[in-house]
Amino acid sequence: MSEPQVIREIGPLRQRLDAVRMRQQSIALVPTMGALHAGHAELLRVARENADYVVASIFVNPLQFDRTEDLDSYPRTLDADLRVCAAHGVDLVFAPSAAEFYPVEPLTFVESPVLSRHLCGAFRPGHFRGMATVVLKLFNVTQPHLACFGEKDAQQLAIIRRMVTDFNLPLEILPVATVREADGLALSSRNKHLSPEERAVAPVLARALKEARASIDAGETDCSMLKAAATKAFDAEPLVRVEYFEIVDPETLSPLDRVADAALLAGAIWLGRTRLIDNVTWRSSKAIT
């Protein structure tokens, strides 16, 4: 378990990766905002399995935070993160400062108006613009052959995949399954903000999603019925405030009235000051995937 090299500037990063490309080695990028947990570890494992050289980026991107308090309170744990990277065979950690990554006021952005309209996008104006813009920048400074993204951030994943298609980016996106606690709670850097009482209630989101998926499996196709059942589950938990619970087309992220071949079921809830998101995908066994 050797320490990964940490590079903080774009010039040296490009130089190092040019040398890797000259050796005909393939490069995988795992973009993160640090505070690495077992979900990130799974991204790193998939990257390690699929490329010769693994780059993890750690950058808490100011452009994608809509609320200052969330940016300020976002956990920063670089030493622990480097140990996680070392344990998972990361070759290089790119951890630029905000001044290095945004040397001038950004005036150019990636916009995905259709894909940002619903789900989290409806509640976090500018978030996906900031996210997609920073990911494009990371792609351009790293020029990876592949990049790994977690399925937990389903809207992010859909936007990135479509960006790669629409912009003809010469790389492959590997989606990585959500890692969960034993009680179903999806791993998130924000979970550590939960009080013990909130933590006890938190799995209700994953449970509601799984129950909705089971109902579809059992033949329910009416999305209003599926959503009503979820609302009932959330209403039973006084600590929970629901932001949204939606059933959408997995590609366009447009809300569905009826489930046909495939559906993305996604929700966001608040527990105190902590916002949790989760999702599951349902596909007809008859659908060609």
Place this chain on the structure above:
Amino acid sequence: MSEPQVIREIGPLRQRLDAVRMRQQSIALVPTMGALHAGHAELLRVARENADYVVASIFVNPLQFDRTEDLDSYPRTLDADLRVCAAHGVDLVFAPSAAEFYPVEPLTFVESPVLSRHLCGAFRPGHFRGMATVVLKLFNVTQPHLACFGEKDAQQLAIIRRMVTDFNLPLEILPVATVREADGLALSSRNKHLSPEERAVAPVLARALKEARASIDAGETDCSMLKAAATKAFDAEPLVRVEYFEIVDPETLSPLDRVADAALLAGAIWLGRTRLIDNVTWRSSKAIT
């Protein structure tokens, strides 16, 4: 003078250019919409001078036309264009179909809200979004070391340069001076739509710009005075309808009240159904450039 190869699909283009990169040759891209004239020839000449391998793209991009009639009437002259490319040592012409370049409905766009607010952007909603998006796509399929853009399209050039900075694109933009007819009219594919009467009047735009620049040289810094003089020149020509005549910061493209270190002077006029644009830059001899 050998014929350049014409490639119409992205896969074969990438393959060909990968081979060029393997030979350690530098690649220049000249993006065009065809209808090549002496202004484009100058772009090709600069590209040829600065790179080992020159790619010209010819693609009339539907995404950047705000009016259907302009898209439909935009001149398409591929055979003549290929002769111009051959005469200027172009190695490869990339001429995709719309279906090849937009195989699915584009849902991801490049937006430059600040830089698109004024000048042409105020009159052509969506134009610069479409332009910047297609240029980014062309950069991504070509991965050139440098790309040439004409100074005639000043707002386009400013947006592309800032996109390269903001998105960390690994390439250099070479601006190329505007080529003009003997009477000052800037070359444009749209000039061929002018009637003889309109053509006779057309140089008024270049003249007004040059006169405004001369006034600044002579000490006038008040932009309202400079604009009033230009308005007077246009008012003397009954065939001319002015769209805008602005004096802006060359980087942010924000209108100036007073000229200080540098200014971009830009205008757009209509002659019948033809829209002409032109610009000049003024820099203080004291300014460090």
